[in-house]
Ligand SMILES: CC(C)[C@H](C(=O)O)[C@@H](O)C(=O)O
């Protein structure tokens with residue numbers, strides 16, 4: 001079969017890890033007789049360096065016309081440390097989410113047996129952990145009105161949620177739970193926030209349509225604790241945009257390496273796949289970045305295209321590379337020699 | 351010396367742990383020849399059960415006239431699971447913070463050698479951890495405007511910060527850092543939020559007055575990860591209200607037990623001391639709740655009153671109870687028998 005894939009390398013280590021993911025896709029294309037037509041697009045600081053725009057019109061167009069989007073990373077320290085910068089790389093990604101209405105970011109979190117030793121958490125705490133986070137991605141304080149007063153002495157961010165925004169991601173989460181351990185945990189701050197109370201009300205209503213799924217409510221402060229104390233209790237975590245951002249990154253420590261976690265951002269007509277690690281500028285161009293998360297996002301992309309077997313093949317290759325220790329420095333065991341980004345990519349493609 | 355202490359037992363396990371803290375204070379009074387005049391006040395669900403008001407006027411008055419406030423806990427599941435409740439116990443605490451202008455919540459986080467085994471984190475990750483969180487407590491999304499639309503289909507919370515609000519807590523954090531390892535980490539989300547950018551700008555300015563203190567900026571998602579991956583890197587963490595709520599609870603896992611962490615909430619003229627654990631309704635009245643966090647908040651209270659030696663005496667007694675294993679179930683070793691809330695209190699007082 002033939003597919004159009006938009007490829008956005010982005011910033012920092014984005015380009016080098018995406019290249020390895022493309023190698024894996026090429027290998028799949030050859031082995032399974034598919035054609036993947038890549039269209040490369042710019043976003044973030046790398047796009048800004050051309051004409052100042054973190055999300056060029058052409059990128060939106062390429063993405064809208066693609067069957068799926070493979071994304072690297074965004075962000076550049078230059079802008080982070082300049083709080084008065086008016087345009088920042090991240091706006092490219094946020095605007096793309098909005099333009100394509102990618103309303104849900106899905107992050108599976110698993111403790112890989114072969115990597116448990118690498119986690120800061122004790123083996124007995126994380127062994128067997130297997131949950132998925134459904135994070136709402138186009139609402140909340142990310143996209144509410146922002147203001148700075150004329151004298152620059154006061155700033156303002158608004159968080160807004162509507163029942164419709166909450167409903168669509170809630171249905172996705174409950175549907176996923178039906179095929180899993182049948183439990184949804186809504187993470188909110190309903191003892192303080194009005195938006196959280198709307199989330200709770202809406203989720204309580206929708207839960208009635210999924211009578212075989214148990215629903216549980218947890219304050220975000222408590223959840224941040226429970227994720228570390230007892231991560232095995234979770235099956236599907238459902239939450240709003242900002243809380244999802246925080247707890248997804250926190251949960252990544254469970255896997256033993258952030259270099260292994262992939263995510264998908266889903267809309268009605270589009271889907272974007274990316275590693276959850278960021279642009280990690282310090283490692284840029286050094287051929288040391290771990291490409292596995294990007295390669296696993298390519299596997300998620302294949303699954304999304306209905307190519308289950310092909311996705312499996314990539315996942316097996318990743319597991320093999322970990323088992324054999326053909327990995328970058330960040331996840332190698334003390335007794336193993338590490339290898340480079342591109343060699344890991346070659347091994348997986350092979 | 352003679353001191354007026356406002357005592358707010360609050361909800362859930364609040365009353366039983368506060369009672370043990372009072373025992374410790376009484377023992378100090380006797381040994382060091384002080385007089386502590388306690389005035390008990392109501393707050394939260396327990397206050398609501400009298401006249402529906404989570405913060406009676408009388409409580410505010412008692413607190414305003416006290417030299418320090420000893421607080422238990424607030425919260426009751428009945429209200430959490432009723433997203434349409436108009437008045438909730440937590441409003442009592444939030445309003446008290448506002449009335450007394452308690453603008454900074456300070457939480458020390460330490461890995462106690464004797465309790466490291468109890469933490470979900472590996473010994474080598476946490477050993478030696480010693481940092482303090484300075485959380486802004488009267489601004490941000492907690493106290494911004496809240497709205498629900500007439501058709502109840504859309505909700506809104508505003509987060510607002512002013513330079514003045516940011517400045518006062520920032521100065522406290524930098525002053526503390528001067529007497530410690532001389533590093534302040536500002537946790538924010540400046541790549542997305544306007545309020546965070548105001549925080550960054552303000553902190554950059556103030557940092558110039560503390561040239562011997564290093565300042566570092568970290569996005570909250572990254573911080574949630576780093577707190578678990580490498581908590582030893584932190585000295586003083588400075589952050590806004592909501593992020594502070596989340597990462598303080600997260601950081602509590604490091605200590606090996608949330609039953610051990612105390613906090614102070616500081617204003618210009620008042621100070622409140624409380625355990626960081628909540629009301630834990632399931633344990634209420636069972637004499638199993640760990641009173642050490644409440645007892646340690648009494649020690650913080652003494653320190654605040656200038657009674658350093660007296661505070662030390664309590665801290666030593668707590669360390670002894672842990673070393674001897676005279677503790678409640680939550681922190682006992684497998685080989686030890688646990689004891690009750692009140693017996694731990696008696697031991698400390700002895
Ligand atoms: C880059 C940044 C704006 C983004 C976010 O906060 O959503 C990232 O942290 C993520 O989680 O995808």
Ligand SMILES: CC(C)[C@H](C(=O)O)[C@@H](O)C(=O)O
Nearest residue numbers: 191192221424425440443595
């Ligand atoms: C009880 C609740 C409103 C409170 C908060 O969120 O501030 C608590 O979690 C805390 O951290 O003191």
